[in-house]
Amino acid sequence: MTIGSTPSTALRVAGLTVRYREVVALEDVGLEVALGEACGLVGMNGSGKSTLFRTVVGLQRPAAGSVEVLGRGVDRARAEGLLGYVPQQDDLDRDFPVDVRDVVLMGRYHRMGPTRHARVADEHAAEVALDRVGLADLAGRRIGRLSGGQRQRVLLARALAQDAQVLLLDEPFTGLDVTSQAAVEAVLRAFVADGGSVLVSTHDLTSLPQLCSRSVLLHRRVLAAGPTPEVLTPANLARTFGLDVPAGAAGTGGAP
Amino acid sequence: MSGLTSLATTAATRVPGWDLLVEPWQFAFMQRALLVTVVASVVCALLSCWLVLIGWSLMGDAVAHAVLPGVVLAYLVGAPFAIGAFLFGVGAVALIGGVRETTRLKEDAAIGVVFTTVFAVGVVLVSTTPSQVDLSHVLFGNVLGVSDADVVQVLVLAAVAFAVLVLLRRDFTLYAFDRVHGHVIGLPVRRIGALLLGLLAVTVVVALQAVGVVLAVAMLITPGATAFLLTDRIQHMLLVAPAVAVVAAVAGTWGSYVLDVGSAGLVVVCQGLLFAVAWVVARRRDRRAAGLARRRPAAATRAAT
Ligand SMILES: Nc1ncnc2c1ncn2[C@@H]1O[C@H](COP(=O)(O)OP(=O)(O)O)[C@@H](O)[C@H]1O
Ligand SMILES: [Mg+2]
Numbered sequence: 001m002t003i004g005s006t007p008s009t010a011l012r013v014a015g016l017t018v019r020y021r022e023v024v025a026l027e028d029v030g031l032e033v034a035l036g037e038a039c040g041l042v043g044m045n046g047s048g049k050s051t052l053f054r055t056v057v058g059l060q061r062p063a064a065g066s067v068e069v070l071g072r073g074v075d076r077a078r079a080e081g082l083l084g085y086v087p088q089q090d091d092l093d094r095d096f097p098v099d100v101r102d103v104v105l106m107g108r109y110h111r112m113g114p115t116r117h118a119r120v121a122d123e124h125a126a127e128v129a130l131d132r133v134g135l136a137d138l139a140g141r142r143i144g145r146l147s148g149g150q151r152q153r154v155l156l157a158r159a160l161a162q163d164a165q166v167l168l169l170d171e172p173f174t175g176l177d178v179t180s181q182a183a184v185e186a187v188l189r190a191f192v193a194d195g196g197s198v199l200v201s202t203h204d205l206t207s208l209p210q211l212c213s214r215s216v217l218l219h220r221r222v223l224a225a226g227p228t229p230e231v232l233t234p235a236n237l238a239r240t241f242g243l244d245v246p247a248g249a250a251g252t253g254g255a256p
Numbered sequence: 257m258s259g260l261t262s263l264a265t266t267a268a269t270r271v272p273g274w275d276l277l278v279e280p281w282q283f284a285f286m287q288r289a290l291l292v293t294v295v296a297s298v299v300c301a302l303l304s305c306w307l308v309l310i311g312w313s314l315m316g317d318a319v320a321h322a323v324l325p326g327v328v329l330a331y332l333v334g335a336p337f338a339i340g341a342f343l344f345g346v347g348a349v350a351l352i353g354g355v356r357e358t359t360r361l362k363e364d365a366a367i368g369v370v371f372t373t374v375f376a377v378g379v380v381l382v383s384t385t386p387s388q389v390d391l392s393h394v395l396f397g398n399v400l401g402v403s404d405a406d407v408v409q410v411l412v413l414a415a416v417a418f419a420v421l422v423l424l425r426r427d428f429t430l431y432a433f434d435r436v437h438g439h440v441i442g443l444p445v446r447r448i449g450a451l452l453l454g455l456l457a458v459t460v461v462v463a464l465q466a467v468g469v470v471l472a473v474a475m476l477i478t479p480g481a482t483a484f485l486l487t488d489r490i491q492h493m494l495l496v497a498p499a500v501a502v503v504a505a506v507a508g509t510w511g512s513y514v515l516d517v518g519s520a521g522l523v524v525v526c527q528g529l530l531f532a533v534a535w536v537v538a539r540r541r542d543r544r545a546a547g548l549a550r551r552r553p554a555a556a557t558r559a560a561t
Contacts, residue, residue, distance in 0.1 A: 057440050079442035087436060096309060096433050097490045106430055110441040116426035142488050162441060 010197030016065030084159025304480030322348030324378025345457030397468030
């Protein structure tokens with residue numbers, strides 16, 4: 001681990017401990033995501049993945065540790081719109097009367113004037129983002145009339161329209177069909193190829209090596225971190241998922 | 257006024273019932289009542305859209321009731337009642353937030369405990385004041401007896417609340433829709449919420465003049481709920497809600513003269529009737545949509561996946 005902020009680091013988490021009253025959700029967690037890198041976050045339910053995301057975006061206060069985004073504190077990074085966050089199982093109100101375009105434009109509010117009136121550049125960015133996730137023809141549809149997978153892609157489009165540099169995606173593939181998942185993965189790969197950085201939690205270990213060059217196995221603490229093929233060993237996975245399975249069987253296992 | 261009267265006379269020869277339609281508006285007190293009711297209705301209706309979407313209807317009820325001790329105290333010390341009402345409205349909101357954040361109580365329990373207690377303080381205070389007449393004015397409004405000063409107060413407060421609500425409407429919608437995203441892009445989410453609650457307090461003060469403490473909550477919920485049933489875009493909702501409220505305000509105020517009943521109650525009844533109409537319309541529309549979907553089952557299945 002290097003000292004001080006190097007420009008090559010998109011996200012640096014160090015010594016992070018998070019507690020919910022008596023529950024310790026994260027303990028001394030450290031990880032780094034480089035610029036132009038996608039990093040996978042793997043762990044069973046309750047291992048602290050969502051807590052890590054929530055802490056990185058400043059929704060959860062850590063008991064100890066630090067988070068740095070592109071060499072800045074989290075507050076600065078948020079104010080500059082550098083962080084894009086797609087929460088797990090969005091709890092958005094399905095009956096809320098906004099359409100897809102409205103939602104994607106919300107990704108640009110921090111760039112707009114005080115009345116958040118969309119300018120041509122904002123409209124354009126929203127259009128481009130919707131096109132990239134393959135939802136251009138649904139721009140006028142009410143958000144509640146989308147499937148779960150489409151909604152997930154709308155939220156991804158919002159993060160793209162935002163021009164976020166670091167995307168944080170909490171189990172974006174859960175509940176997606178194969179087509180939607182492939183679409184989202186293609187967008188993420190293109191985003192990374194353009195120099196963006198991604199931290200994504202997933203249970204899909206089959207697609208992980210193609211999506212993420214590096215992975216972190218989490219179970220309250222970091223159990224293993226490094227290049228994905230080296231990290232996804234049967235022994236590591238058995239420890240991550242608390243499984244007591246013979247070596248060899250765990251490698252092909254999906255979500256617990 | 258004479259122009260209006262002569263217009264009424266000529267029209268009366270052609271349209272039966274025209275006299276009855278225009279007669280109430282010849283009186284200054286009726287004009288003033290209409291002005292106050294319409295203005296209060298519009299601001300309340302605008303705000304009600306977000307209250308309904310956020311799920312803050314009970315908060316509207318709470319603030320409306322919690323202003324009572326403020327009004328009584330202001331009356332006792334001879335201060336403008338708006339100041340007392342505003343302070344207690346904001347104070348109740350802060351107290352509710354405090355109880356909710358420092359306990360594991362759900363929001364509705366926190367709201368219920370605080371507002372009933374504060375309202376009860378008002379009831380106790382009222383019983384210690386000599387004049388019992390004003391209580392009914394506070395509780396049920398006294399729109400026929402508003403003074404010029406009250407009218408000015410209502411207009412100024414309503415104009416301020418209206419302007420802020422319209423200018424910052426997109427922030428309020430984001431707050432209602434996705435606070436987490438607002439936080440992540442660095443918007444002052446907590447301040448937006450606090451501002452909305454502050455505007456709620458101001459709006460309650462305005463509504464008090466028109467319909468009183470007890471019925472103010474109706475003005476803060478029903479138009480938004482009605483518009484929600486009729487539209488599926490917030491932009492349209494923000495137009496439909498005030499429009500519905502204006503219709504109810506005019507009809508209710510007019511009806512109160514013709515039927516010789518209290519206007520506050522009738523305005524709220526009219527809002528309720530319009531809600532009922534919207535309900536029927538929305539149900540028929542949804543049924544028809546469901547029927548169409550049944551006729552195209554394959555398409556519906558594809559859309560649902
Ligand atoms: N809001 C909360 N209050 C209390 N405990 C929580 C809360 N959120 C998560 N936890 C606990 O923290 C641990 C980590 O949860 P989470 O971060 O959601 O894990 P994951 O996303 O990996 O499933 C779990 O034990 C969970 O029960
Ligand atoms: Mg989770």
